[in-house]
Amino acid sequence: MADPVKLSKVEAIKTSSNYLRGRLLEELADAEASFSEDTVQLIKHHGMYQQDDRDLRGVKGPDGKKLGKAYSLMVRVKVPGGKLTSGQFLAQLDLCDELGNATARITDRQDIQLHGVLKQNVKQTIRRINEIQLTTLGACGDVERNVMCCPAPLRNSRVHDQIQEMAKRVSDHLLPQTTAYHEVWLTDPVSGEKELLGGGSDGHQIEPIYGSSYLPRKFKTAIALAEDNCIDAYANDLGLLAITRDGDVAGYNVLVGGGFGVTPSNKNTFPALAQPMAYVTPDQVLDVATAIIKVQRDFGDRSDRKRARMKYLIFDWGLEKFKAKVEEYYGGPLPAPLSVQVTGFDDHIGWHPQGDGRWYYGLNVENGRILDREGFRLKTALREVCRAYQPGIRLTAHQSILFSDFREEDRAGLEEILRRHGVKLHGEISNARRWSMACVALPTCPLAVTESERVMPGLIDQLEAELARLGLAEERFTVRMTGCPNGCSRPYNADIGIVGKTANKYTIFLGGRLFGDRMASLYKDLVPFEEIVPTLVPILTSFRQERHPGESLGDFCHRKGADALRAFSDHVALADA
Numbered sequence: 001m002a003d004p005v006k007l008s009k010v011e012a013i014k015t016s017s018n019y020l021r022g023r024l025l026e027e028l029a030d031a032e033a034s035f036s037e038d039t040v041q042l043i044k045h046h047g048m049y050q051q052d053d054r055d056l057r058g059v060k061g062p063d064g065k066k067l068g069k070a071y072s073l074m075v076r077v078k079v080p081g082g083k084l085t086s087g088q089f090l091a092q093l094d095l096c097d098e099l100g101n102a103t104a105r106i107t108d109r110q111d112i113q114l115h116g117v118l119k120q121n122v123k124q125t126i127r128r129i130n131e132i133q134l135t136t137l138g139a140c141g142d143v144e145r146n147v148m149c150c151p152a153p154l155r156n157s158r159v160h161d162q163i164q165e166m167a168k169r170v171s172d173h174l175l176p177q178t179t180a181y182h183e184v185w186l187t188d189p190v191s192g193e194k195e196l197l198g199g200g201s202d203g204h205q206i207e208p209i210y211g212s213s214y215l216p217r218k219f220k221t222a223i224a225l226a227e228d229n230c231i232d233a234y235a236n237d238l239g240l241l242a243i244t245r246d247g248d249v250a251g252y253n254v255l256v257g258g259g260f261g262v263t264p265s266n267k268n269t270f271p272a273l274a275q276p277m278a279y280v281t282p283d284q285v286l287d288v289a290t291a292i293i294k295v296q297r298d299f300g301d302r303s304d305r306k307r308a309r310m311k312y313l314i315f316d317w318g319l320e321k322f323k324a325k326v327e328e329y330y331g332g333p334l335p336a337p338l339s340v341q342v343t344g345f346d347d348h349i350g351w352h353p354q355g356d357g358r359w360y361y362g363l364n365v366e367n368g369r370i371l372d373r374e375g376f377r378l379k380t381a382l383r384e385v386c387r388a389y390q391p392g393i394r395l396t397a398h399q400s401i402l403f404s405d406f407r408e409e410d411r412a413g414l415e416e417i418l419r420r421h422g423v424k425l426h427g428e429i430s431n432a433r434r435w436s437m438a439c440v441a442l443p444t445c446p447l448a449v450t451e452s453e454r455v456m457p458g459l460i461d462q463l464e465a466e467l468a469r470l471g472l473a474e475e476r477f478t479v480r481m482t483g484c485p486n487g488c489s490r491p492y493n494a495d496i497g498i499v500g501k502t503a504n505k506y507t508i509f510l511g512g513r514l515f516g517d518r519m520a521s522l523y524k525d526l527v528p529f530e531e532i533v534p535t536l537v538p539i540l541t542s543f544r545q546e547r548h549p550g551e552s553l554g555d556f557c558h559r560k561g562a563d564a565l566r567a568f569s570d571h572v573a574l575a576d577a
Contacts, residue, residue: 011302013041014142015213019178019206020045028184033119034071045143045214046181047136048075048122055443072101073117074444075125076139080171081149081164081223082110082395084134086386089393091132093370093379099125104379106368108437108489109146109220110231110395111139115444126185137181142215144174144293148222148231151394152348153404156355162249163223163242166285170221173286174293176214177207209290209297216300217308219293220259222397223252229342231397232516234258234273235490237310238292240285241276243338252285253337254278256292256322257314260487263306264501271492272311273519276337277323291329295322342515347398349434350426351411360394360404361414364429367438367453368399381421385414398437431476432467433460435514437490441483441500448483450500455529456481459498462533470537470544477553478514481506493519495554496536504529510539510565513554520554521562538569 013022022042027035035043040050052069061067077092092112096104101116117125126136138144149167154160207214223240224233233239239255258274280288296310299317314322327333349362365378372379385391385403392404406414415425426434439445441452459481467473477495482488484500485507491497497509497520505526512520527535542565543556557565 005303007302008305008308010041010142010305011213011216013038017042019180019212020176020214021178021180021183024180024184028119028123034069035119043073045138045141045176046184047078047126047139047141048073048117049140051444051446053443054446054448071119072115072444073119073122075100075114075117075122075129075136076107077112077114077129077134077136078139078146078171079111079134079395080147081167082151082397083164083168084393084395086390086393088132088134090383090386091128093383095125095128096370096379102379103369103371105370105440106365106395106399106401107146108368108397108399110148110151110397111146112395123185130186135175135181138174138176140218142217143176143210143219144171145218145220147171147174148220148236148397150223150225150228150230151396151402152228152230152346152352153360153392153394153402154355155358158248159225159242159244162282163225163240166240166249166282167223169286170223170289174209174221174289176210209293211297213302215293215297216302217305217310219296219310221289224342226340226342227344228346229344229516230346230348232490232493234342234517235260235493236274237296238289239274241340241342243279243340249282251279251281251338253340254280254288254292254334256319257311259309259311260490260492261309262485262487264485266306268312269306271487271519272315273493273517275314275319277319277326278334279337280334288326288330288334291326291331294329295325299325342517345514345516347400347434348396348402349400354404357408358404359406359408359411360392360402361406361411362396362426363401363403363418363423364398364426364434365400366433366436367456369453375422377421378423381418381423384417384421388417389414398435430460430464430467431474432463432479433457435476436460436479436481438481439483439488445483447486448500450483450503450505451529452481452483452489452500459529459532463536466533466537466540470540472540472544475553476514478512490516491520493517495520495552495557498532501526506532508532508535510562511554511557513552513558518554518558521558523557523562523565535569538572539565541572542568 052071056070096114099121100114105113147167147170220236221238222231222233222236225242236258240252242249243251254277255274256277260271263269301308370379394402438452438456441448479496480489480491480494481498491499493512493516499507501507507525508523509520510523547556
């Protein structure tokens, strides 16, 4: 008889939590500035992470004693498909000013994050989010995260309407059903009346999909078009690649097993792209997605959280066995996926016709950070745009904003507002900056080993100068940076991936591509930050000299291979010595 599997500590916390209640109510009522270690694991499922400002660790007060950690919460708002109203968006900006650290952040999963929320303010924050029909439930934790979808607001495209509606249906279907969320955050403290606002159900069922222990690890889903994989479907546990026919979605290729988290000390962890498993019709999507999640629920690794994502179950079993088990849970056979490849990626930046006589505008937001500072008042500009025009708001997977429903005569007014507040328009930023992305990293992410968001703008400044010198400024390629190997900004399928390895040193990956369907290869390890751009210059030089007509940087690096690129770089270094 096999020995019983020893579950991880987090599994015990979830199982004993009474469906995510734990001691949350008691700890919210105490005077402590932080939640306990066990409760920190539960609040993730309610949509937040406890953090501390690492810049302030070790800071001493006037008496010479250390002040202790400066705790706060990052609260994440779940936005299926990135779709918001102007009113909902303005409410988030108000919250970040009134209860946060005066900044908000668009994530690479089309969510909004509020940073610096103190424990004593978190209940008010979540209540106000739900009052505008949004939720934080399941934005973090071991459940279905925000369901992504191409956000383009095309009014004459049934396909876009259909995939965006599917994103909402999948999100609603896979939302945790526990009433704990409403009991903790939305129950009137005087009357005890539960106010079911932005998330959850009527409260009479426990978790029919997740069970009492929820999933072994987080689960991510994205819906894309073959001609526009703008949400990186292959980087998700579950990707749905829409197959169109005669202007409608005929079905979806089901992609399974993507995920980019890596633990360098554990050689059994790795990034992976999702693999095509089956083809389904639209009316099968919810049942097949449920079957996939239940297979992961029942067979995913609950002993080692570093190997708990579904990609490892598929790696250990093989795709054929995994599909057979999904079919068993679904209750019937699933046909093979169709032979369809991704052919495009549109970041939707700039002006685009909607198809109804109006326009939408895509505004690049560098690394998703919304703030005001000297000479750059993005937050103020966004408020003025929303109040003046009440546009629809769509958040992109590249951390940017689409404003919809602009009349022709109002386009100049939008541009004037942005310019007046020091916000550059789409034609005023470089391609390198436009296609770059960085994770938060220091000072708030507890997993970060080095900088990312705070140093990325300066790195792009350097890269812009070298690209201009080489005559490559118009090239379109992705540059993505993280402060640790967990891959939150999706560096492992980028043309250039820069992954934090240790303090001020990074691993450089090359040869992914914009379409998101190919992994990059490790090029150089432990590169100091100040040497990143000099390390890339020989690669860019070789690309300029030896590229094939129309070849992208990622395709060139993939064709040449890391060994040949290193040999060329070493030759350049010797020649310069």
